Amino acid sequence: xxxxxxxxxxxxxxxxxxxxxxxxxxxxxxxxxxxxxxxxxxxxxxxxxxxxxxxxxxxxxxxxxxxxxxxxxxxxxxxxxxxxxxxxxxxxxxxxxxxxxxxxxxxxxxxxxxxxxxxxxxxxxxxxxxxxxxxxxxxxxxxxxxxxxxxxxxxxxxxxxxxxxxxxxxxxxxxxxxxxxxxxxxxxxxxxxxxxxxxxxxxxxxxxxxxxxxxxxxxxxxxxxxxxxxxxxxxxxxxxxxxxxxxxxxxxxxxxxxxxxxxxxxxxxxxxxxxxxxxxxxxxxxxxxxxxxxxxxxxxxxxxxxxxxxxxxxxxxxxxxxxxxxxxxxxxxxxxxxxxxxxxxxxxxxxxxxxxxxxxxxxxxxxxxxxxxxxxxxxxxxxxxxxxxxxxxxxxxxx
Amino acid sequence: xxxxxxxxxxxxxxxxxxxxxxxxxxxxxxxxxxxxxxxxxxxxxxxxxxxxxxxxxxxxxxxxxxxxxxxxxxxxxxxxxxxxxxxxxxxxxxxxxxxxxxxxxxxxxxxxxxxxxxxxxxxxxxxxxxxxxxxxxxxxxxxxxxxxxxxxxxxxxxxxxxxxxxxxxxxxxxxxxxxxxxxxxxxxxxxxxxxxxxxxxxxxxxxxxxxxxxxxxxxxxxxxxxxxxxxxxxxxxxxxxxxxxxxxxxxxxxxxxxxxxxxxxxxxxxxxxxxxxxxxxxxxxxxxxxx
Amino acid sequence: xxxxxxxxxxxxxxxxxxxxxxxxxxxxxxxxxxxxxxxxxxxxxxxxxxxxxxxxxxxxxxxxxxxxxxxxxxxxxxxxxxxxxxxxxxxxxxxxxxxxxxxxxxxxxxxxxxxxxxxxxxxxxxxxxxxxxxxxxxxxxxxxxxxxxxxxxxxxxxxxxxxxxxxxxxxxxxxxxxxxxxxxxxxxxxxxxxxxxxxxxxxxxxxxxxxxxxxxxxxxxxxxxxxxxxxxxxxxxxxxxxxxxxxxxxxxxxxxxxxxxxxxx
Numbered sequence: 001x002x003x004x005x006x007x008x009x010x011x012x013x014x015x016x017x018x019x020x021x022x023x024x025x026x027x028x029x030x031x032x033x034x035x036x037x038x039x040x041x042x043x044x045x046x047x048x049x050x051x052x053x054x055x056x057x058x059x060x061x062x063x064x065x066x067x068x069x070x071x072x073x074x075x076x077x078x079x080x081x082x083x084x085x086x087x088x089x090x091x092x093x094x095x096x097x098x099x100x101x102x103x104x105x106x107x108x109x110x111x112x113x114x115x116x117x118x119x120x121x122x123x124x125x126x127x128x129x130x131x132x133x134x135x136x137x138x139x140x141x142x143x144x145x146x147x148x149x150x151x152x153x154x155x156x157x158x159x160x161x162x163x164x165x166x167x168x169x170x171x172x173x174x175x176x177x178x179x180x181x182x183x184x185x186x187x188x189x190x191x192x193x194x195x196x197x198x199x200x201x202x203x204x205x206x207x208x209x210x211x212x213x214x215x216x217x218x219x220x221x222x223x224x225x226x227x228x229x230x231x232x233x234x235x236x237x238x239x240x241x242x243x244x245x246x247x248x249x250x251x252x253x254x255x256x257x258x259x260x261x262x263x264x265x266x267x268x269x270x271x272x273x274x275x276x277x278x279x280x281x282x283x284x285x286x287x288x289x290x291x292x293x294x295x296x297x298x299x300x301x302x303x304x305x306x307x308x309x310x311x312x313x314x315x316x317x318x319x320x321x322x323x324x325x326x327x328x329x330x331x332x333x334x335x336x337x338x339x340x341x342x343x344x345x346x347x348x349x350x351x352x353x354x355x356x357x358x359x360x361x362x363x364x365x366x367x368x369x370x371x372x373x374x375x376x377x378x379x380x381x382x383x384x385x386x387x388x389x390x391x392x393x394x395x396x397x398x399x
Numbered sequence: 400x401x402x403x404x405x406x407x408x409x410x411x412x413x414x415x416x417x418x419x420x421x422x423x424x425x426x427x428x429x430x431x432x433x434x435x436x437x438x439x440x441x442x443x444x445x446x447x448x449x450x451x452x453x454x455x456x457x458x459x460x461x462x463x464x465x466x467x468x469x470x471x472x473x474x475x476x477x478x479x480x481x482x483x484x485x486x487x488x489x490x491x492x493x494x495x496x497x498x499x500x501x502x503x504x505x506x507x508x509x510x511x512x513x514x515x516x517x518x519x520x521x522x523x524x525x526x527x528x529x530x531x532x533x534x535x536x537x538x539x540x541x542x543x544x545x546x547x548x549x550x551x552x553x554x555x556x557x558x559x560x561x562x563x564x565x566x567x568x569x570x571x572x573x574x575x576x577x578x579x580x581x582x583x584x585x586x587x588x589x590x591x592x593x594x595x596x597x598x599x600x601x602x603x604x605x606x607x608x609x610x611x612x613x614x615x616x617x618x619x620x621x622x623x624x625x626x627x628x629x630x631x632x633x634x635x636x637x638x639x640x641x642x643x644x645x646x647x648x649x650x651x652x653x654x655x656x657x658x659x660x661x662x663x664x665x666x667x668x669x670x671x672x673x674x675x676x677x678x679x680x681x682x683x684x685x686x687x688x689x690x
Numbered sequence: 691x692x693x694x695x696x697x698x699x700x701x702x703x704x705x706x707x708x709x710x711x712x713x714x715x716x717x718x719x720x721x722x723x724x725x726x727x728x729x730x731x732x733x734x735x736x737x738x739x740x741x742x743x744x745x746x747x748x749x750x751x752x753x754x755x756x757x758x759x760x761x762x763x764x765x766x767x768x769x770x771x772x773x774x775x776x777x778x779x780x781x782x783x784x785x786x787x788x789x790x791x792x793x794x795x796x797x798x799x800x801x802x803x804x805x806x807x808x809x810x811x812x813x814x815x816x817x818x819x820x821x822x823x824x825x826x827x828x829x830x831x832x833x834x835x836x837x838x839x840x841x842x843x844x845x846x847x848x849x850x851x852x853x854x855x856x857x858x859x860x861x862x863x864x865x866x867x868x869x870x871x872x873x874x875x876x877x878x879x880x881x882x883x884x885x886x887x888x889x890x891x892x893x894x895x896x897x898x899x900x901x902x903x904x905x906x907x908x909x910x911x912x913x914x915x916x917x918x919x920x921x922x923x924x925x926x927x928x929x930x931x932x933x934x935x936x937x938x939x940x941x942x943x944x945x946x947x948x949x950x951x952x953x954x955x
Contacts, residue, residue, distance in 0.1 A: 090857055110861045117861040123854035127876045136872070137862030188862055419779035420791065423772050430834050431798045434809025441812055485709065492706045495692035496699055508714055513888075513942060514935050515895025515912055521931055522717030524924060525724045532720065535733040563713050585692065595692045624802040626898035627912070631919060641804040641898060648808055649902060658812070661805040672800035676793060 040101030040114070040191035040225055041066040042087055047096035049082055049249075056082045058249045059096070064242075066101075069218055069226040071240035071257075073233060073272070079249040080229045084194050087227060089113050100192055113192075116185030120197040122177040124169035130180050131156070131165040137188035155183040158217070175206040182217070186224075195228045199235060211238050233273050237261065245269050263307045263389040270319045270391055277325070277362050278317040283310050283390065292333060292385045298358040302335045303385035310390055317391040322352075324387035325364035327373070333385040337362070341379050344372045355379065435665065442658035458659040464643070468663070471623055471639040474554050474561070479618040481562035483611060486569030491599065494577035495585070505574060512567050519560045520631035527551040552634035560628045565621055569614035576610040577603070609682035616675040623668055640664040721935075724928035742929035751930055754914040755937065758894055761910060762941075765832035766840075766889035770882060772833070773840030777848055778870070792845075799838035807831055807902025823905045831899040836892050840885040847881025848874075887945045894938045 042064040049057040057079045064070045072080040085091040087098060089110035098106045105113045124133050131152050138148045156162045159179040169177055178198060185193060198214075199207045215238065218226060230236055236243050236257070243260050245253040245268065253260055253269035264270035270278060281295035281302060293306035295318060304318050329336075339357035346352075351369050355362045364381060373379045443450045458464050489508070493501045525531050527548060534546040541547075550556055580603065588598050626641040638646075640660055648657035693699050725742055727735030745751065776795055780788050798806065810831055814821035821827040851874070859873045875882070897912040904913055911934045918927040 088857075088861055090860075110857070111863045111865060113861075115861055117858055119854050119858065121852075121854065123852070123858045125855060125859075125873060125877075127879075136859065136864070140859075140862060140864035140868050140872075184858075184862070194861075417779075417783060417787075420776065420783070423776035423779065423795070424791070426772060427795065427798070427837075430830055431806070431809070434813035435801075435805075437812045438805070438809050485713065489706065489709060491692075492702055496702045496706075498703060504710065508710065510939070511714065513891035513895075513938055515897065515931075517897060517912065517915070518721065518895075518931050518935065519717050521915070521919065521924070521927060522721045522724075524919075525720040525730075525928070526716060530730075532733055539733065563717065566713075589692075589694065595698070598692060620800060624800075624898075626802065626804050627895075630897070630901075630916065641802045644802075644804045644808060645898075645902065648811070654812065657808060661802075661808050665801045665805050668801045669797070672797070 043099040045097045047093045050094045066225055067222050068241040069239050070242050071228045071236035072244045073236045074246035078246040080246050084196050084229045088194050114190050115192045116190035117194045118181045118185050118198045120200050122181045126169055130167050134184045134187050155187045159183045174202050193226045197230050275322045277320050279360050281318045283312050283314050303333050304388035304390050306390040316393050318388055319391050320383050320388045322363050322365040325381050325383045330382040330384045334382050336382050338380050341373045341375050341377050438658045438661050442662050454655045454659045458656050467638045467640050467643045474557055475622040477558045478561035478622040479615050482566045482569045482618045483615050486566045490570050490573035509567050516564045517627035517631040519563045520628045554637050556632050561622050565618045568617050572610035572614050576607050580606050612678045616678050620671040721928050725932045742926045746929045754909050754911045758911040762890045762893040765893050766886050768833050769837040769840045769889050770886050772837045774844045776841050777844040795841045796838045798834045803898030807899035825908045827903045831903050832893045836889040840889050843885035847878040887942050891938050
């Protein structure tokens with residue numbers, strides 16, 4: 001099928017240094033240099049989108065730094081696609097402003113916003129060849145023939161599809177078509193690349209290799225700001241510098257990928273991003289000795305990180321990821337709990353064990369065991385205090 | 400994909416977008432609505448510039464007009480019923496008792512839509528006319544002195560011709576609707592012991608109702624407007640409204656009368672068209688009916 | 691599968707053959723037979739001949755064929771342009787005016803064709819716009835009657851076009867005119883061709899309005915066929931009808947062969 005894409009570093013450098021389009025975008029410096037305000041960041045200020053009485057986006061404020069990849073994730077109906085389309089210009093905000101770089105683009109049509117867009121079903125023009133597809137934006141802007149040809153070749157090389165210029169989209173596989181769609185979006189040298197669930201239509205195998213390619217593309221185009229919408233947390237965690245979690249049109253959580261994963265700010269973020277165990281605990285006191293807090297869980301005392309400013313006496317949730325719980329003793333300040341094994345499931349590359357710990361369910365995953373514990377046996381589980389974090393307990397239905 | 404996007408154009412460029420509709424609208428107004436309004440004007444013209452209903456009272460009261468109106472409506476209803484019956488039967492067999500070539504047969508029948516309607520009327524002359532195949536055969540076989548079959552020169556001839564020509568308009572939405580019925584449903588029903596007629600009555604017919612309504616109302620509209628068939632069959636006693644308009648205007652140069660009849664005809668057609676639109680919007684997707 | 695037994699299936703197919711044969715096969719066969727028949731006094735014609743076709747191609751009828759084709763092509767091209775324009779313009783409108791205009795654009799085909807002809811006569815028989823007796827009035831009549839169908843066809847095609855194509859084109863910097871030319875129209879080409887085909891077929895068979903407005907020098911085939919039957923020359927009429935049907939089908943088949951590279955998913 002498709003050969004593994006090889007990102008040609010030299011070609012990318014040539015692409016980046018090529019003469020730019022006339023237009024609002026300033027000339028670019030040498031490749032590799034991080035431009036100060038050149039690439040656009042994206043700013044959404046209090047953006048609300050309502051339609052026929054339904055509020056699809058509610059006062060969304062988001063700030064994407066120039067050159068970073070931000071992922072917006074959330075369940076369907078969360079408004080993430082609407083937010084993306086508002087940035088693109090296909091949805092008009094009822095109120096609020098949108099900025100790309102320094103420009104307020106809220107009132108501008110999509111054609112002048114200097115964006116590139118990639119959608120789930122590729123939307124390659126079926127009546128045009130691959131090279132005509134990639135050249136479309138350049139020709140629409142009346143670039144000279146020579147420049148267009150050179151740019152098309154460069155973009156196709158960048159996504160590893162240089163041999164396919166004269167084919168038609170229907171002759172290509174899904175992954176190949178998506179690469180052409182990306183090349184087409186990048187051909188016009190946009191400041192911002194918008195991706196709307198670009199991998200959802202692809203098979204799992206292709207999805208993995210495409211994720212690698214997207215990561216490589218971003219490394220080689222450091223000035224490109226990327227906004228990536230997906231419902232798949234693996235894609236978000238793999239690619240994004242920062243993640244925004246949305247639900248019901250609102251921003252639920254927002255932060256650096258690792259930070260938001262290790263120390264989620266609320267319950268929804270904890271459960272949506274990775275598999276989380278949530279134990280109801282009561283905060284007793286911050287433990288200054290280890291920089292950790294002490295919390296009471298039933299009869300036990302547990303140590304955990306508490307980065308969200310909780311007060312002693314507060315009821316909260318202790319979040320510990322499945323893969324951070326082990327059957328062997330952990331290092332450093334650690335916690336130990338005893339529980340009854342309820343289920344043991346082998347899943348090929350891991351064992352998933354469900355325990356009952358003082359009435360609460362705890363699920364742990366580990367590399368496959370030669371002798372897994374028996375169902376009904378009592379087992380001791382351990383986890384490092386640094387891997388656990390305390391989350392405020394919210395009233396039901398809060399976002 | 401979010402289906403609640405508010406398209407850009409609708410908010411900020413409202414006025415500019417709508418300007419584009421002007422040219423076709425203008426052409427439509429000048430070439431169609433203006434002449435139509437003039438027809439209404441002529442029908443209402445009294446002496447000088449006054450409006451009078453004298454033409455209306457004269458025409459609407461005349462036996463000729465009432466005769467034509469009754470014929471028009473009667474023929475339309477009978478033809479539509481015939482189209483529904485024939486179309487349903489043919490579609491049923493083609494969809495549910497298939498054979499190799501069923502699709503081709505459906506396409507062939509569909510081709511009749513592209514042909515002029517009077518073709519069938521002309522063909523009928525050769526088949527059912529007084530010197531046609533049927534009569535000649537019967538006369539020879541049964542040694543009859545006179546042609547026994549003369550329904551061609553009665554409304555029944557027109558009805559049969561119209562059924563032939565307009566059944567494809569019923570078959571199109573029906574075939575589409577039938578293709579959406581899951582084969583599994585019918586197999587389960589037959590497995591549970593239902594005979595074919597029960598399956599038709601209880602499974603197929605309910606699913607076909609929207610298509611039948613759409614096709615039937617469309618047939619009503621088309622048969623009320625039909626001109627070529629009536630003209631070609633040319634039976635003395637069978638006059639419909641369109642034919643009457645033609646006679647009055649072209650043969651007798653009696654424009655006021657022709658306009659009155661045209662107004663009634665147009666009103667009738669527009670009512671049937673509204674009925675058709677209402678049915679379509681009630682039952683949604685069967686838009687395959689019209690083209 | 692509704693009927694399972696072989697007997698039942700056989701009986702059903704026999705019914706189908708009977709119905710389809712009598713209703714559709716018989717008229718088609720009879721017209722064909724009549725067009726070739728020499729003398730027809732008995733049950734079947736006594737001998738077959740080409741003479742009616744020869745008469746049809748020479749003389750008046752030859753010019754009628756030309757007239758019909760020219761009228762069909764011109765009226766269909768104009769109707770396609772007008773209908774497509776209307777369909778495209780209606781896309782960007784709010785739902786309510788859009789529904790009203792949608793109904794409005796179809797009304798010319800919902801009213802009897804004779805009334806359309808009468809209207810044109812009444813409206814354009816006096817100076818300053820004197821079209822009565824010209825070729826233009828026939829073309830206009832055909833145009834008015836068939837533009838509704840092109841509009842409906844092109845609207846249906848546009849409705850089936852996924853919006854992503856045009857949106858991506860817009861995001862790449864293409865202004866509306868460029869988008870229309872390079873993306874929208876190529877993608878709906880199959881519908882444009884289908885609309886043209888249908889319009890052409892309808893125009894070739896149009897009788898009601900034509901017979902009201904045609905000038906002596908511009909007689910279309912349907913009018914000519916009617917004149918022949920009125921005079922009693924039914925065999926010539928049959929031959930001419932066969933020519934009409936054959937020409938219409940030939941053009942339709944030729945149009946359907948135009949390769950459409952675009953297959954919008």
